[in-house]
Amino acid sequence: MRGAGRLAIAIAGLTAGTHAMAQEAPQNQGFGDIVVTAQRRQENLQNVPIQVAAFSEQKITDAGIKSTREFVNLVPNVSFDESFTYLNSFVVVRGVTQINNADSPVAVIVDGVPQNSQKQLRMNLFDIQRIEVLKGPQGGLYGRNAIGGAMNIITKDPSDHMEGALDASYGRGDAIDVTGSLSTPIGDDAGLRVAGSYKTDNGRIRNTYSNKNVDFIDHDWELRGKFKASLSDNLKIDLRASYRDFRAGAIYDSRVPSGLARGRTCASS
16 A cells, blocks of 8 residues: 655744743642643643543653554553554544544544544654543534544654654564654754654565565655744744655455455555
């Protein structure tokens, strides 16, 4: 299966001074307090009147979370399955389920940008600041496709000093997974952060007829950038862009286009 590249851009322009003050983190936070943006403003998790499962940067690191499946499995009453082609996913929240080629019952938001494709929920998580899972209808805050809840994923902002990170792993099936990030300040009031990931895998599920692994990943790479600048108390710039491209096979099944048992199989639909 070949996935066309997808481009997502979010732009925030003029910001009123009073609004900017409302976005500041609550003061006098105690040790271990978690700040979330479940209601589109920064609040202490204990003061949010919504059932929220929050994963801080430290918790993401400690749990070794590198994909959507890994944090969904840690949230009660939420299940996540994959089938058919690469990245095709199905999510169930409190019994509200999803069928193939249909809208998800859960709104998936990355840095304020809705991810509407069925394949966008299954993503590689890297350079993440926080993950929030909201249960129950969230249409008032997140619009359509939020009858079961919402998943709010926030990536890291540019830092006020130069920093970078690199992580690489190698596994069974010649699986290679590399992620990295680089952040740098630009002057006193602006910053740029770039992060990316690359994955390839020869697969492990053997099709005995074609003598090939059907769950291979030829390539799956993503590049993400974020630029933020504060021009004045009332004018802030927030530019974000991401691009992803992949080519891969099936998950647990394959098809025979000819319909004949002796026909050639295809690893994608």
